Amino acid sequence: MPINQLKSLFSDPEIPEGRARELINSLDHFDIARLLHQLDKDKKVFIFQYLTGDVKRQELLYETDAESRQEIIDDLGPEFMAPFLEGMPKDEAADIIQESEPEVQQKILEQMVPDEAQTLKNLIRYQEQTAGGMMTPHFNRVDPGEIASEILAKMIRNPSKDTVTDFFVVSPDQKLVGFFSLRDLLNVLPHAKAIDIIREESPRVLLDEPCEKIASLMDHEHLSTVPVVDGDNVVHGIVTFDDVFRGLKQTTNEEFYTMVGATDTNPFARKTSSKIAARAPWLFTTFIGGMVSAFVLKSFQVSLTEFTVVILFIPFVLGLAGNVGIQGATIIVRGLATGDIQSDNLHTVLKSELKVGFSNGIIFGVICGLTISFLAEKFLETSPALGITVGLGIILAVTMATLIGSFTPLLFLKMNIDPAISTGPVITVLNDIIGLTIYLYTATRVFSML
Structure with a gap:
C-alpha cells in the first residue's frame, strides 16, 4: 500500500534525500493525493516538494482533499503559489484559489502576472459547481x-x-x-x-x-x-x-x-474536532425533537396509563413512517438534483409519490391491524381493538410521512436551502413528532369508544 510505504519512509530519519525523492516519485501521485489526509502537515509539504516536475505537483494539489491543499498553500506562501498556479489550467487554478480565505486569495493574485490574475478573478466570482466556476476561458x-x-x-x-x-x-x-x-x-x-x-x-x-x-x-x-x-x-x-x-x-x-447530517465535505479527510463541530448541530436537532416527543407522551399520559399496551407499538409505527418519509424525500431530492423533476412534471411526480405512500400505508396498516387483532387477546391480554388502533395509526402516520417527505425538499428549495438537508435528521425528527402524535391520538379515540 502506498500509505504504508510513505509512513515507513518517514519512520526512518536516516534515509538519504535522494532515496526519499526516488521512493516518492516511484509511487503514483494520484494515489498519494487520495491518501495525503492521513499524514501530518510537514509530511504533506515534504512529499509535495519532493515530487519531480510541476505537472505532478499540480495534479497532486488539485486531486487531494481541501484541508491538505490549504495546509500546503499556507506553508509555501503566495510567493511560491502564484507562479505555480499560473502554470495550471485556469479552471483548476480558480477552484484552488476559491477555497482560500479572501486575504490569501488577494495575496496570491497580487503576485501573479496582471493578465493571469484578471482571468482568475473573472472565474472565481462564480460559484464552484456552476458553469462559470467550472469553465476554462481557453478554447x-x-x-x-x-x-x-x-x-x-x-x-x-x-x-x-x-x-x-x-x-x-x-x-x-x-x-x-x-x-x-x-x-x-x-x-x-x-x-x-x-x-x-x-x-x-x-x-x-x-x-x-x-x-x-x-x-x-x-x-x-x-x-x-x-x-x-x-x-x-x-x-x-x-x-x-x-x-x-x-x-x-x-x-x-x-x-x-x-x-446523513455529517458534513458537506469528505469526513475522512477532516480532523476529529472538525467532525464534531460539523455533526453536533444536527444531533442538537435530534435532541430538540426528542424533547418535543417527550412532551407529546406526557400530554397523553392519562390515556397511556389505562392502555399501556399501546406503548409497545410506538417504535413499530414510527419505524414504518420514518422509512417511508425518508424514501419519499430521497427520491424528490435525487430528482431535483438530476433534473428528472421539472416544473412541468412536478405535479405528476408528487401525485405518484402520495399514491404510493398512501397505498403502502393501507397495505401495512391492514396487515398489521389484522395480525395484532388476532393475537391481542391470547398473547397481549388486551382488546382486539388494539389492532384497529395500530392499523389506523400506521395508515395515517405513513400518509403524513409521505406528505412531509415529498414536500419538505420543495419547501427548502423555495427557501434557498439545500434540499438534501431535508432527508437527514430534519425529516426524521418531523416524522417522529407528527407520527407519535397521530398514533397516540388515534389510540385515545379508539379506546375511549370502547
Missing part, C-alpha cells in the same frame, strides 16, 4: 469566415494542452454562432467556411447553470464540451466533460454527507 475560437484549411493549420501551429476536439464559431462582437467537431472539419473541403460547417443545433449553458443540469444536457446531446454564455449570448468559455464529472461527483458526495 478553439474560430471566426465565421475562416476556412477549414486555415483552422487546421492554426491548430497545428499552436498546439495546446487545453485544446479539445470541438471548435466554436464566435462573431466579431464575441457572440456564439455555433460549433463543430474535428470530425466535421476533416469531412469538408479545404475552402469550406466555418459558418457553413457548424451544426444545426448548438447547445449552450448560462454562467450560473448548475453542474447537474450541464451533465444532463451533455448526456442527452452526447457532448464532450459545451460553450458557456451570458444572457446576451456572449461566449465566456467552455466546460469539458471531465470538469462536469468532477463537479457532479463532488456535489453528489456533499449531498450524501448532508443527507
Whole structure:
C-alpha cells in the first residue's frame, strides 16, 4: 500500500534525500493525493516538494482533499503559489484559489502576472459547481469566415494542452454562432467556411447553470464540451466533460454527507474536532425533537396509563413512517438534483409519490391491524381493538410521512436551502413528532369508544 510505504519512509530519519525523492516519485501521485489526509502537515509539504516536475505537483494539489491543499498553500506562501498556479489550467487554478480565505486569495493574485490574475478573478466570482466556476476561458475560437484549411493549420501551429476536439464559431462582437467537431472539419473541403460547417443545433449553458443540469444536457446531446454564455449570448468559455464529472461527483458526495447530517465535505479527510463541530448541530436537532416527543407522551399520559399496551407499538409505527418519509424525500431530492423533476412534471411526480405512500400505508396498516387483532387477546391480554388502533395509526402516520417527505425538499428549495438537508435528521425528527402524535391520538379515540 502506498500509505504504508510513505509512513515507513518517514519512520526512518536516516534515509538519504535522494532515496526519499526516488521512493516518492516511484509511487503514483494520484494515489498519494487520495491518501495525503492521513499524514501530518510537514509530511504533506515534504512529499509535495519532493515530487519531480510541476505537472505532478499540480495534479497532486488539485486531486487531494481541501484541508491538505490549504495546509500546503499556507506553508509555501503566495510567493511560491502564484507562479505555480499560473502554470495550471485556469479552471483548476480558480477552484484552488476559491477555497482560500479572501486575504490569501488577494495575496496570491497580487503576485501573479496582471493578465493571469484578471482571468482568475473573472472565474472565481462564480460559484464552484456552476458553469462559470467550472469553465476554462481557453478554447478553439474560430471566426465565421475562416476556412477549414486555415483552422487546421492554426491548430497545428499552436498546439495546446487545453485544446479539445470541438471548435466554436464566435462573431466579431464575441457572440456564439455555433460549433463543430474535428470530425466535421476533416469531412469538408479545404475552402469550406466555418459558418457553413457548424451544426444545426448548438447547445449552450448560462454562467450560473448548475453542474447537474450541464451533465444532463451533455448526456442527452452526447457532448464532450459545451460553450458557456451570458444572457446576451456572449461566449465566456467552455466546460469539458471531465470538469462536469468532477463537479457532479463532488456535489453528489456533499449531498450524501448532508443527507446523513455529517458534513458537506469528505469526513475522512477532516480532523476529529472538525467532525464534531460539523455533526453536533444536527444531533442538537435530534435532541430538540426528542424533547418535543417527550412532551407529546406526557400530554397523553392519562390515556397511556389505562392502555399501556399501546406503548409497545410506538417504535413499530414510527419505524414504518420514518422509512417511508425518508424514501419519499430521497427520491424528490435525487430528482431535483438530476433534473428528472421539472416544473412541468412536478405535479405528476408528487401525485405518484402520495399514491404510493398512501397505498403502502393501507397495505401495512391492514396487515398489521389484522395480525395484532388476532393475537391481542391470547398473547397481549388486551382488546382486539388494539389492532384497529395500530392499523389506523400506521395508515395515517405513513400518509403524513409521505406528505412531509415529498414536500419538505420543495419547501427548502423555495427557501434557498439545500434540499438534501431535508432527508437527514430534519425529516426524521418531523416524522417522529407528527407520527407519535397521530398514533397516540388515534389510540385515545379508539379506546375511549370502547
